[in-house]
Amino acid sequence: MDLSLNDHLHGFTVHTREPLSEIDGTAYTLHHEKSGAKLLYLQNDDANKAFSIAFKTPPADDTGVFHILEHSVLCGSDKFPVKEPFVDLLKSSMQTFLNAMTFPDKTMYPVASTNEQDLLNLTDVYLDAVLHPAIYGKRAIFEQEGWHYELADDVEAAEGDSVAGDAVAATEAADGSARLTLNGVVYNEMKGALSDPNSVLYDELQAALFPDTAYRFESGGMPRAIPDLTYEQFLEEHARHYRLDNSYLTLYGDLDLERMLAFLDERYLSPVAAEEATRDQERAASSQEPLVPHELRAQAPIVARDAVRTMATAPENACVGLGYVIGDAAQRTRIVATEIVLDALMGSNEAPVKRALLDADLADDVQAFLADSLLQPFVVVQLRGAKPDVAERFRSTFEAAIREVVACGIDRTLVEASLSRAEFVMREGDFGMADGVALSMTALAGWLYDDALATSYLHYEDDFALLRKELGQGYFERLLVDVFLESSHKALVEIRPTDGDEEAYEAERLAAAEATMAPDDFARIADEEAALRRLQTEPDTPEALATLPRLSVADIGDAPAEPAYDLDTETPVPCLRHDITTHGIAYTYRYFNLEGISFEELPYVSVLGMVLGKLGTASHTAAEIDTLVNGQLGNLSFFPEIHEEENGPGELAPKFVVSASALTENVEAACALPLEIMLTTDFSDAGKIKDVLQQRRIGMEQGFAAAGHSAAMARAASYYLPAGVAREQLGGVDFYRFLKDLLAHWDERADDLTARLADLASRLFVDDGCTISFTGTREDYDRFWSAGAITGRHASRERRLNLPAPVVRNEAFIVSTDVCYAAQGYDRRALDASYTGVWQVAARALSYDFLWNEVRVKGGAYGAGFGAMRTGNLRFYSYRDPHLDETLERFADASAWLAAFSPERDAMEGYVVSTVASLDAPTKPRMQARRQDGDFFAGRTPETRQQTRSEMVGADAAAVRALAAPLASAIAEGAYCTFGSKDIIEASRTRFDVIDLLGE
Incomplete structure (x- = not known):
């Protein structure tokens, strides 16, 4: 569909239209008059279509409220009142991308699919999720995804429905025989994320550079601060920010635009605009202040040199970071130029500035990167494995090396090489995700801060042409002086390892909470935990499940043509x-x-x-x-x-x-x-x-x-x-x-x-x-x-590679983290179990049903899954997990769950559709060639892939249940391993060979 400027269509007005050669298409910006929503349409012939809605969400504290909201709104909505519509879509749709992301100043909900009806379905579920979430009627969602107290000695009672058992446990807690614990998916995720010194360094550097703005806060949430967030504040932040006049919508690819715009307007934008207007009027009538989004403002230049953060981590994790603000998001060419020159000077061990820093023997490694998609992008230069007391020497050595480059002039060939490399990356367009999703993220690097910049960050050819003209003209030398040597906006931050307990704050908080509690408080916590467990355990009703849009096996279509x-x-x-x-x-x-x-x-x-x-x-x-x-x-x-x-x-x-x-x-x-x-x-x-x-x-x-x-x-x-x-x-x-x-x-x-x-x-x-x-x-x-592709050399082809036989060791490796990662598996082939495509259907069911519910939802881990490899490996894993023994018990229960697998017809078809869609998902040329190479060396033919697909399409519940026996045999072999927290591993009842990996 061809649009012209000022066209009016389904409540939208076309504001701009421009050719965009970088995507072989055209970019349009539109505005929805009633709601104030902004829309960017990237039109081209890509069959992998995409939709995204994003909100500007600058945090006002470290509670991670927007991260918790990102998780929580996907736990049911008015139109789709199921517990986990997000997971249901993973189990039933043809999605090629389905996720949500929290950034320092925005939250995004992108989806992609090669099937237009499927994309419409995904869009429907996501829009109802963000605009009409179930969080207002279900406090337990906030507790599950954010944080809640549990009674450590009350696991069994909390998992059941026995009110009497809860009361007994509460009484014991009041007598001091039980203690509180903290749990929650985001809480555990951030404990894991902020066990990484690099993440902590980045947070501290951003806070030092922007002390008066929203960027001083950790948008994902600091574990120390997450339990400060109340349910009421959580709801208020949703009402304040998840408004259509604070939203940014993106459409991408070869889709029926008129159909999509009509759907957006009629189903969501116009009705929700009316709802928002009514709420605003009600607040005004009751003399309440309007709920407007937090302000995102620029930081005045500041120099911060003495920021030091201690962290309980291994001594070799010491790190130091320098940050230099480049300018603002509107200066797209300046930002691109900085990234190019940074690569030229720091992109490899032989790049001149990195070589100078390595030769100075300040640390084991030096890295540099550009932190963009911010109102004020900045450069990070970082020492990893830093030696003691080198922070100031690091700054002076770095700036001296920049000064020498400026004095001598940058080697033109270095910048030309970095420009060529950047052009290759952009032409290849291998983003690691659906193109439409990646481009929607890229667009927001400018659009979020200025409506006029909606397409600014999608253009790159003109920037590269301009920068090539500037080679040898002093442009890059002046840029180095401005960004680094004469910067009035920079910071120096050091992370110093200590021997302390990084989790001591949690024990102190829990002890303080317990000290203020009466028996009734413990009883209330037990009741709330039991209610949460009931919510997590009770299945969705057939009526609720029937609300979800679904594709059938008949919608799958033929397999994509396999390149020869x-x-x-x-x-x-x-x-x-x-x-x-x-x-x-x-x-x-x-x-x-x-x-x-x-x-x-x-x-x-x-x-x-x-x-x-x-x-x-x-x-x-x-x-x-x-x-x-x-x-x-x-x-x-x-x-x-x-x-x-x-x-x-x-x-x-x-x-x-x-x-x-x-x-x-x-x-x-x-x-x-x-x-x-x-x-x-x-x-x-x-x-x-x-x-x-x-x-x-x-x-x-x-x-x-x-x-x-x-x-x-x-x-x-x-x-x-x-x-x-x-x-x-x-x-x-x-x-x-x-x-x-x-x-x-x-x-x-x-x-x-x-x-x-x-x-x-x-x-x-x-x-x-x-x-x-x-x-x-x-x-x-x-x-x-x-050109002569061969070596021209020959040697003996005598076989010398004789591998030792595998031995089950069941090791637990202590590493610097506050969470745990568990794995268990076995070789299917050793059990005489054949491979069919049904294994992939079973893996999807186990991952997104059983393990999701048991390990993530109930256990609080950030992730868990099961994989069945064609080459024999049957494997379970958990990710950023607060538990170990309990997770291994859930792995052990998986075969029994699979033996009883008996989904409704629609659910079974959903498993098949989503499994086949994952096989059919578009891939970039490099990955297609690599997959075919792998098939060749493994002795697989193109017909093998087609056979596997046919087995997936034909899978039924009985075929899935038949895999329970070999899975049970694999689990019985007891081959498991874990990496994780010393406290979790040493408290485990499982027999491990415990190894302090970093301290060996």
Whole structure:
């Protein structure tokens, strides 16, 4: 549908219309007259359509009220009175994105789908959720998602319906034999999030830069402050901010605009505008102040140098941050230019300013990034693994390095390379989510602060063209002086580790609360907890479930066309040729055989992947390699991976991967540069290698605390999968221990390491057993091979990789976090259980029904799930979990739940629809090619994927129940692992081999 300026359509008026080449389409801004809602329509041919509604939500304190609201409004509404419509949609829709996000100054509710009716359904549920949520009639939603007290010794009574049991427990509590605990999904989520020193540093830096504005508060909520939030304040903040005149709507893609606008106007915008007007009149008539959103204002320039925060964490987590405000959100080109020059000077170990900081020996690592999508974007420069008392030296060293760059002039090739890299990223458009969702977020980086900036952040081609013209003209040097050297708005913040108890505030708060309570107060808490448990346990009524819009299996449609690929054996080495449209980008992967590497050498293989591209070669210095890669390639990476066949646990295809991508004009570079690095890297610079290893160590340690579920699942897999054993050597706990030992004995091991790396490179990078994968045009394919894609080297193909047998260890790793991550699993193939697509339907049911209710809703964990891998791995996990034993008990109960699985017909069809939709979801060219490569090495054909899809489509409840027996057998093997809080692990009744991972 083509719109013109000032067109009136279903209550909307078109304000602007402009072509937007960056999305191959047109952007329109519209205004809804009755409600005041603003709408941005991004029109193009993308079948993956999207809708989003966002609200400006600047916090006024650290209670995390907008984060709790983000969770809570998705727990039922007037039109859809079910407990978890959000989860019901995950179980039943064809969504390609479904989530909600809290930012420092806004809250977003985006959805996407390839099916237009499904998108309309999702929009319907989301709009009713945010505008008519059930929170006003159900206080328990606030308690579940935000915070509530529980009686620690009253678990069994609270889980039942026995009022007598609650009264007994309350009396015991009054006598002092029970104690209070705090629980709540957001409360536990933020305990986990703020166990990360990097998150704490960012919060402290933002507070120091903006002490007089909403940005001084943690929008997600500080665990110390979350229990200060009352239910009444919670409701008031919803009424104050979730108003249509404070909303920003986005539509994206190839959709029926008139149908969508009519729906928005008739179902929500006009009726809700009338409701809001009535409420405003009632408040005015009763002399109440109008509920207007909190103000979001700019911070006057300030210099803060002495901000120090102590934190109970490991000494190696010490960190220091510098923050420099760039300007305001309206200065889009200035912000882009700052990001480009920051990448040029700090984007790699060889970038000049980062190299100066690393050489100053201030810390194990230095990072820099741009904090944008704020009214006043700022640069963060951060030390990780900071040494004691280096904060002021860090500032002076950084600014001295900037001063030297300005004095000498920025190397033009560095900025050109960073511009090229940024252009590649934008052209590739691989956002990691549906494009329409990512673009709606991007638009708000300007639109939230000025209606005239609705499309400002969607344009990038003009900025890049302008900045290229400014190369060599002094623009970037002046920018460095203005942003860094003459800044009047900056801060220096330090996080100092201590030996204290980070959770002491919780015990103090609970003790103080208990001291003021009478027996009736404990009885009330017991009653409230019991009421919450009843709400969580009682199923939705058939009438409530019937209100949800649903698709049927008949709506699924045919499978998307699978791009063709084949093995070209006429090339110098076999080549997987993918027929995928890439919009002017070529993707190349070289797969080298790892079977000639011994098990003991696997950690060195990972180190090899980490350092390649970061050292000099026979023809170029490390800095020159870095600039060439950034300027000519979109991506260059080196890493090992293990491919598994479906039916044989020991049937592995271990590969070392060399990945390169480039714009079509640089396809020869995608051939030549990786070859130069593979064949002629000089491994003698031990200092540069040590920098890389220290950075990886820090990254792994922080990953154990921030994403411990991934580490726990990987470690548990090594108890029963040969591939898991290999992966632990390559990148898990075993590799981390290798890395720590290597760094602890660096002086005596450095020479041996450099020799090993050179030897490995000579043995690995040979044409024998190598397979290449190429995705791009036929012309680019021919140019790639004409450039000389092979190594020209040969070596013995003797198999040396013999893996030790997996052994169940049941380990509990203590790491720096206040929560826990639990994992359990086993190899389906060891139980003679075959794989079918029904496993994926069962996994969806277990994840979004049983585990969601038992571990997240009742247990307070931020997340939990179950996965059934085609290659045998059946695995459970929990994420940011306040419990351990209770979660493992829920895992143990999963097979019984599956054995009794008997959903209504509509619910069963929903599971099938959503499972098939996840398989059919659109993917970017790079991921399509990688998936096909994986299928090839695992011995799977395109027909295998189609068969799996057919099995999903045909799944019924009986087929799902049939999987309960093999699942029960897997659970009975008792292979579990956890990463988490020392207090939680040491209080566990489960038999673990407890290991203080960071203190080993």
